[in-house]
Amino acid sequence: MVKVQLLVVGGGPAGLCGAIEASKRGVETLVVDEGVELGGQLVKQTHKFFGHEGFFASVRGFEIAKRLKSQLNDRVKVMLETTVTGIYEDVVVLYDRRNDVVIEVQPQYILLATGASERFVQFENNHLPGVYGAGAVQTLMNQFLVLPAKRFLMVGSGNIGLIVSYQLLQAGAEVAAIVEIADKVGGYDVHLRKVKRFDVPVLLRHTIKKAIGEDRVSGAVVVQVDEDFKPIEGTEKEFAVDAICIATGLVPSIELAAMAGVKIEYVAELGGFVPYRDRNMRTNVKNIFIAGDIAGIEEATTAMIEGRIAGLTIAQDLSGKDLSEEIESLQKELVEFRSGPFSEKVRKGLSKFFPQFVVTYSNQPQLDTGPVGKLRPIIECFENIPCNPCQTSCPTGAIEVPGNINSLPRIDYSKCTGCGVCVSKCPGLAIFMVKENIEPGYDLVVIPYEMLPVPKEGQKVLGLNRDGKKVCEAFVMKVLRFADMTNLVYLKVPAGFASHVRNFRQFKEEDVYVCKCEEITLKEIEKAIEEGFTDYEELRRYLRVGMGMCGGRTCRPAVLSILSRKLGKSPVELLKGHFRPPVMPTKFESILRGGSDEE
Template sequence: MAEIRLTEHPILQFKRGRKISFTFNGKKLDGHEGETVAAALHAAGVTTYRRSPQLHRPRGFFCAIGKCSSCLMTVDGVPNVRICITPLREGMKVCSPKGKGQLPEDDPATIWTWPGQYVDKILETEVAIIGAGPAGLSAAVETTRMGAETVVFDENDGIGGQLIKQTHMFFGSKEQHAKVRGIDIVPLLLEQIDDSRAQIMLEATAIGLYADKTLGVVRRQELFGLRAQKIIMASGASENMLAFEHCDLPGVYGAGAVQTLMNVYGLIPGRRVLMVGAGNIGLIVSYQLLQAGVEVVEVIEAAPYIGGYHVHAAKIRRAGVPIHTCHTITKASGQEKVEGAVVAQVDSHWQPIPNTQRELAVDVICLAVGLSPTAELLFQAGCQSCYIPELGGHVAVHDENLETTVKGIYVAGDASGIEEASTAMLEGRLAGLCAAESLGKKAISERKEEILSQLKELRTGPFGEKARKGKEMMRQEACRYGL
């Protein structure tokens, strides 16, 4: 049986930092420098972090990328810390919160002075980019190339967003880094960013965005403001949940969480996995699980057809993993964590068919059932929103240049509508180019045409249909708002 910590991997090499100690509810545990608190807890076998405030149900992480709030803990006295994106430090005290988490003193106002601080300053820049994933980094490539002073924020302690988990070779054509593994694209993008004009701030979370393009940013325990002439929101997406009995048990993880554990920290999520969803993400993560030596018991998909590419399905089928379409999960079993799953066939109305239930012995239920754009800050700033299912739900209305209804605020990548990393990189470049151009920087019109034509090409063909439809609906929305 494999250890939780991988030492060997067919694609990745794991360089672990020095061993450091921390405490979890007073118990001393070890982790490695460079890991998040959640990764260190997972490696130590801790899956339940806290209890839900009302029903006292066990809670662990779900998304592991800082989006879902399932992993909120009290860290060194600070309540409601997302430990899935908090780097582990020597001597950290990690505690389960009582109820919804308590502020350290009676007076809530003291939070700004204890233990962190409010910095009474507002920084200025020409372009602020939120998110250092494929879209954000690509935007910075263009803004800095065109001479705009740029600040890129990311709440993680490293750049690359979800690219750093993509061990497979990308599709597309040479212009979009086809045949290059996602993990290897990050340094290629970084190389193209003119660092004399760019500042990348890590562990920095944008917590507020106002119509005058002022951002509130929390970095470690410090809060400050940043006013930018142009804002590019490249905040990515969050994992969708699926409702079934006991779907809140630790061991029900988003596909992104499984990738994070496995491909960033070299930790296997469990021994036997049920994959829910046969889109490209479900199929690719299943293959990555096999590469990490984890058993994928089966892949289920509620639709009558798989949503992903056949070539991705073929890789796991020839490795012996069954794929069942017209199937859903109806229940997770286990008290403190997942010990099994019940799956059933569904009829044409997506309803489980009686007497088709099967019980599976699994310790991880991996949900790959779609993503939703992370666009809350845009709505706070007053950007008009619309609901387009083909783009993943609520999105900010934007024009062909990716500018929203608030002038000077742009959106790119999954935050503008769920697609692939290849299109996210192109959208990032487009937003960067248009933002810099509107600052009066000299634009190169051929480059914009080139990006638009590549985007169009990637959205051509049967698999581009959803994106085409979504973007067409967006075009109509944009017209409604006079964009």
């Protein structure tokens, strides 16, 4: 029998924050988690968080997990790969999978931070290997570095669906489409814009009908739905994919709470069945608290705040110290975070437990794009979400998020120096920089870039617009690389395109064949020219270009064009050689067979 003051069930953001606050104030704490490491969902989240710097804004999820773990002190004991199998009247039972033993614990207080499980949809052949939940894909890809497939269909356009789609692109996979049954995207606009810049189509009013395949997924059929979300016959579309990723929401994990006698209510706005709790995260069972997704599906930031409130309240009960000022401060943080339009549903759900307050925010986007000819940021954040790293990171105070953290940011261009810090810090990759007339006929646009490989200075790329469509060719002027922020790529684009280019695609020159017969690439030809092989005959002898079955008919014009471009000469000047027989390769055996017996 193990006796402890506080048992925390779940080592994700809510549980860790609860343990940190309680243990800081002397509470002996045991954290139990089913995973192989602490952090919960944080350990597989590679995107930067929204919010403010007090709660890790602009820090990537797996880094937040490291920081939280570093704050645990000696009063915290941790059991990983351990499941709480039951909560009884006088004891809590744990199963330690590492040691294959069952342990009984008697805690004075329990904080349930058990999170949520994925909500799945039903469709034909959904049993096939290759049908994944978004959390499973994220775990394989980001935690264990395994890409489970090459081409995905994403079902669901909430923040999880959009974020995982972007991370799949980062990992080198393709996303054939994002399918959403509603008439609008469910996630943040900045997340949507990130995937649209890669030409990923989003099909609204569509759902998945069928997975195609025998032994595993080889395709998917999606279908349009009517206003009642029923499939419309004859609107089926087929996609060739080798994985289907389901991101259709989460369901709070309430089993242990219900087992412990906590009052359970159905609140659709919070994700379904949720435990009752008050503002301090206390349930109707006095010594049991909840925090995080078990209390209602929200973001990790609110989970961390709820965990801190619960930890402080438990410490206050056990120590007798007055911690009400700190608790009230965190409660105000929650009110502000939840005051934006995206939290309207959550506020409605929480109003069934206690009254809700709304803080006003500014929803007026800035129309002024700054003085032409000056290097300056352009903010393309048009949705009220709780986020302000652009403001707090600006060294000159040029950016303001007025009033509420959900307000739209504004720039005072008279204070802006064009340093680019805001671009690299923005979690939504929604800030760019532009400058007109950097040289005759060219403008500059600075792109936040999180893909590999990082381009090199002087490299030619394809400039893409907000929908991922090619709009121009561009040249990389320089790259600013950051260890803990987003890289910045400075692109020289044709005049007038700085307001259109918002992404780019690199040429895969190693795959561009000029002489297909001899498999000579563009890169090899350009390298040979740079080494001094500066006419067509020299290139023929050095690389065997033009010596294949076509005799140079296909590649000769292309090689001359490359020489012309690299040397600044006309093709007439470059073609100095003679055309010699045979005009196509002929076998010696054929020549011999055609000769006379005497010869």
